Amino acid sequence: MSLVDRYDTALFDLDGVIYLGPAAVPAAPGALAALRATDTRIGFVTNNASRHPDVVAEHLQDLGITASADDVITSAQAMARLLADRIVPGSPVLVLGAPYLREELVAQAQIVPVASAQDAPVAVVQGLSPDMTWADLCDATAAIHAGATWYATNTDSTRPTDQGNLPGCGAAVNAIRIAVPHDPIVAGKPFPPLMRETLRRLDARHPIFVGDRTDTDIAGANAVGIDSMLVFSGAHGPADLWIADADHRPTHLGLDVADLLRPVREVRLDTTTAECGTQRISVDTDGYHHHGVVSDEQSWADAHWALAKLHWRLVDGGARVPDPGATGLPDRPVRQEAA
Numbered sequence: 001m002s003l004v005d006r007y008d009t010a011l012f013d014l015d016g017v018i019y020l021g022p023a024a025v026p027a028a029p030g031a032l033a034a035l036r037a038t039d040t041r042i043g044f045v046t047n048n049a050s051r052h053p054d055v056v057a058e059h060l061q062d063l064g065i066t067a068s069a070d071d072v073i074t075s076a077q078a079m080a081r082l083l084a085d086r087i088v089p090g091s092p093v094l095v096l097g098a099p100y101l102r103e104e105l106v107a108q109a110q111i112v113p114v115a116s117a118q119d120a121p122v123a124v125v126q127g128l129s130p131d132m133t134w135a136d137l138c139d140a141t142a143a144i145h146a147g148a149t150w151y152a153t154n155t156d157s158t159r160p161t162d163q164g165n166l167p168g169c170g171a172a173v174n175a176i177r178i179a180v181p182h183d184p185i186v187a188g189k190p191f192p193p194l195m196r197e198t199l200r201r202l203d204a205r206h207p208i209f210v211g212d213r214t215d216t217d218i219a220g221a222n223a224v225g226i227d228s229m230l231v232f233s234g235a236h237g238p239a240d241l242w243i244a245d246a247d248h249r250p251t252h253l254g255l256d257v258a259d260l261l262r263p264v265r266e267v268r269l270d271t272t273t274a275e276c277g278t279q280r281i282s283v284d285t286d287g288y289h290h291h292g293v294v295s296d297e298q299s300w301a302d303a304h305w306a307l308a309k310l311h312w313r314l315v316d317g318g319a320r321v322p323d324p325g326a327t328g329l330p331d332r333p334v335r336q337e338a339a
């Protein structure tokens with residue numbers, strides 16, 4: 001039985017899980033095709049409120065992944081739901097964001113977009129807005145000072161691109177936050193609205209969320225009480241796993257999305273040892289010790305999962321804990337491509 005057999009729906013973060021900038025994560029197209037052959041429902045969940053689901057689906061298809069717009073859930077859709085629940089149709093709203101965000105809010109929440117704080121907007125909605133000027137930022141801040149409720153599609157401070165990390169929506173949110181005394185209401189991960197919108201749209205009863213960041217993806221899954229798998233194909237690696245607080249810890253660990261199709265990585269844990277597959281970690285007054293031979297990527301991940309589980313147990317017990325980074329685990333083995 002594979003991990004995904006425990007769930008009716010598999011939800012995926014995109015960058016670092018399905019693709020890395022312009023290119024697919026190598027395992028993703030094959031794994032998604034294998035999942036499509038089962039009756040697992042699939043959803044792609046993105047904090048990005050500037051790309052229409054059609055555009056995201058086309059990008060996935062270009063990478064060899066079957067996807068339609070209905071499989072894509074965006075923070076713009078979650079924002080529209082938030083506004084529809086909170087403001088009356090026809091309300092004036094100042095939107096700092098891409099055309100797609102504005103269109104979604106008009107269509108689904110019947111807002112009336114306005115041009116400035118002079119138009120007395122009841123809300124300011126902030127999304128990634130590449131053409132935004134400093135004057136726009138100041139105007140939005142003035143509207144919030146005048147009483148508009150402040151919303152943001154997401155708080156990702158950077159966004160990965162093929163030119164390196166560039167400032168994300170969260171960077172502009174932070175610029176306003178410096179001048180106002182409270183935080184915005186946020187739609188995207190790790191906040192619940194986007195996750196709830198996803199579960200609602202896909203009618204998911206027992207989903208698993210697959211992500212590459214503990215602070216957004218895994219925290220977001222935990223915030224709505226669903227299981228998760230952290231994958232080591234994107235932003236976060238073993239050190240991020242060790243330091244995760246309880247609400248940032250995944251249910252499962254994988255190398256990449258293909259691990260959904262493998263047996264569950266189980267850890268046998270007692271007070272001073274943790275075992276996973278052929279790998280064992282023990283702890284004594286000298287620190288953590290690794291027993292076993294890391295022969296491939298899978299056994300490497302097994303060793304790190306055992307170490308994380310043992311470390312979390314000690315941290316949660318209030319004990320003084322050794323440095324997991326001093327365990328002496330080898331670097332990640334280079335993948336042997338199948339012949």
Ligand SMILES: [Mg+2]
Nearest residue numbers: 013015016212
């Ligand atoms: Mg990601």
